[in-house]
Amino acid sequence: MHIPDGYLSPQTYIPLYGVSFAFWGIALKKIKKELSAKHVPYLAMGAAFSFLIMMFNIPVPGGTTGHAVGGGIIAVLLGPWTAVIAVSLGLIIQAIVFGDGGITAIGANCFNMAIVMPFVSYWVFNLVKGNATQGKRLSIAAFLSGYCGLSAAAVITAVEFGIQPLIAHAPDGTPLYAPYPLSIAVPAMALEHLLLFSIVEGMVTVMVFNYFSKHEPDLVRTLAREA
């Protein structure tokens, strides 16, 4: 889901840089207010976890690959604004040091995976969790938060790809950037995520959630808020 350089037109990646900068600004302000020193290691761990989980490429046999992102579980545990910063850190380092995701596309990739995903995941988790403070319902909420978060990110990414032929083409209609229209990009990316990658994301989210609920229940932010 890391959009490389050359796939997005400037009229796409520049506004998305703008949106990401706005979210980074708000996120840093919120963290300054809310995050206490004892949470700093968790910000670093969350960012490292997200960075690493994205290296586990999952194959569609004979087809493409994809991966989990970790943006959902970080949002559930540390709050969506901390997740914005944690996942963005991973994505920026991936782009600059490892060429995974374009430099021009950092704003877009952060918007998709570090903004859309954490907020969707956080919202879904709270919606499904309801008033539950323990039990199966929490696991289901965690699974769905990861599942929906990654799926939403994939669809948004596909839309960014798919609008390129519409908004950036030569006078004869030849695409200048990503060549495939919405009718190809959206089904392709939605299906592989809905059927495989998002399921893995959901499972990873449940595993990490249960691990933290067991060992560090205070940190489970959305639960702690209930107390």
Add this chain to the structure above:
Amino acid sequence: MTSFQKKTWIGLFIMALLTPLGVVLPKWFNAEDAWGEWGIDKIEKLLGYIPAGMKKVSEIWKAPIPDYNFGGESASMATRIASYIISGVIGILLISIAAYALSKFLVKREK
């Protein structure tokens, strides 16, 4: 650092050791690039041409460790596996440095 945090960091380093699964499994199952992340050569094969804008921008940045791989495109599987693990560890270190630097500016001291 609490013992839970220590355990979690160890878990993250174990994850780094396991990252080569991310190159080995796709190879096994004959899976290629992620959708929309094709290199410029692959695009030319898929389309028969390289979109003009893409051609101009695609090589704009030379990453120091492209694709988490120290060996270049012809690298052996063993090199790729070792590169992946090393990249994972480098990632953990860079992120930790960045996160702590960021927090120095942000987080109020607690006594």
